[in-house]
Amino acid sequence: xxxxxxxxxxxxxxxxxxxxxxxxxxxxxxxxxxxxxxxxxxxxxxxxxxxxxxxxxxxxxxxxxxxxxxxxxxxxxxxxxxxxxxxxxxxxxxxxxxxxxxxxxxxxxxxxxxxxxxxxxxxxxxxxxxxxxxxxxxxxxxxxxxxxxxxxxxxxxxxxxxxxxxxxxxxxxxxxxxxxxxxxxxxxxxxxxxxxxxxxxxxxxxxxxxxxxxxxxxxxxxxxxxxxxxxxxxxxxxxxxxxxxxxxxxxxxxxxxxxxxxxxxxxxxxxxxxxxxxxxxxxxxxxxxxxxxxxxxxxxxxx
Numbered sequence: 001x002x003x004x005x006x007x008x009x010x011x012x013x014x015x016x017x018x019x020x021x022x023x024x025x026x027x028x029x030x031x032x033x034x035x036x037x038x039x040x041x042x043x044x045x046x047x048x049x050x051x052x053x054x055x056x057x058x059x060x061x062x063x064x065x066x067x068x069x070x071x072x073x074x075x076x077x078x079x080x081x082x083x084x085x086x087x088x089x090x091x092x093x094x095x096x097x098x099x100x101x102x103x104x105x106x107x108x109x110x111x112x113x114x115x116x117x118x119x120x121x122x123x124x125x126x127x128x129x130x131x132x133x134x135x136x137x138x139x140x141x142x143x144x145x146x147x148x149x150x151x152x153x154x155x156x157x158x159x160x161x162x163x164x165x166x167x168x169x170x171x172x173x174x175x176x177x178x179x180x181x182x183x184x185x186x187x188x189x190x191x192x193x194x195x196x197x198x199x200x201x202x203x204x205x206x207x208x209x210x211x212x213x214x215x216x217x218x219x220x221x222x223x224x225x226x227x228x229x230x231x232x233x234x235x236x237x238x239x240x241x242x243x244x245x246x247x248x249x250x251x252x253x254x255x256x257x258x259x260x261x262x263x264x265x266x267x268x269x270x271x272x273x274x275x276x277x278x279x280x281x282x283x284x285x286x287x288x289x290x291x292x293x294x295x296x297x298x299x300x301x302x303x
Contacts, residue, residue, distance in 0.1 A: 040208035094223035180227030
C-alpha cells in the first residue's frame with residue numbers, strides 16, 4: 001500500500017519542532033528576521049536606483065517559490081550578476097500575506113499560497129522577528145500599505161505535491177509580504193471593482209511591492225497572481241492589466257527592473273471569467289503585442 005501523506009498540521013508541527021532549529025544551526029549567517037515598513041506608499045524609488053534597464057516580463061506555469069529558486073540556480077551557473085550588488089543574487093518572491101497573523105492558518109489544513117510557503121520554510125519565524133527593535137515590536141496587524149521584507153528566508157523542503165520531502169541542501173531567498181485586498185465588492189460581471197477606492201488601494205499595494213524590491217536593489221522579481229484566487233477574489237483580468245500599467249506606464253519604475261516573472265500554476269483553482277485559467281489571463285495580458293506597440297496600422301476595407 002502507498003504510504004499515506006502527512007497532514008499539513010503535522011508538517012507545520014515538524015517545521016517548528018525540527019527545521020526551524022536546523023535552519024538556525026546550518027545557516028547562522030541567514031537570520032530569520034524581517035524589516036517592517038508601516039507605510040510603503042510613502043517610499044520613493046530614488047534616482048540612484050534607476051539604471052535604464054529594459055524590462056522583460058514572463059508568465060510561467062509553476063509555483064513562485066520553485067521558479068525563483070530555479071532562476072537563482074540558473075544565474076549561479078551562468079554567472080549572471082547584479083552590478084549594484086556583486087555576485088549572483090537571490091530572487092525575491094511576493095507573499096500574499098494574512099494581515100492579522102504570521103503565516104495565516106499554516107498550522108491547519110489550509111492549502112493557500114502563504115500557508116504552503118510557511119510549511120516549507122522558516123518564513124513564519126522571520127515574520128515574527130524584527131531587525132533592530134528593542135523592545136521587539138509586532139508587525140501585526142499589517143497596515144493597509146504595510147510591507148514586511150524578510151531578506152533571508154530559509155527553504156528546507158519540497159512542496160505539498162512532492163510530499164514535503166526534506167532537502168539535504170537548504171536554500172534561501174528574500175520574501176516581500178503584503179496583504180492584498182480580500183474579497184472586494186465587485187460589479188455583477190465580476191470583472192470590475194464596485195468601488196474605485198478598492199481598485200486604487202490594490203494598485204498602491206502593487207507599487208509598494210516594487211518600491212520595497214527597488215530600495216533593496218533587486219532588479220529581478222518573482223510573484224504569483226497577486227490578490228487573485230479563491231482566498232482573495234480580486235478580478236484576474238483587471239489585476240493583470242493593472243500590473244502591466246504599473247510596470248510599463250508609470251515613470252517611477254522606468255528602468256528599475258530587468259526581469260519580472262509571474263509564476264502561476266495552471267492546475268490551481270482559477271477565479272477568471274470565460275473559462276480561462278489565471279495563467280492564461282496573465283499570459284494574454286503580457287503578450288508582446290500588448291506591450292510593444294508597432295506603428296503599422298492595417299488598412300480599412302482593404303485600402
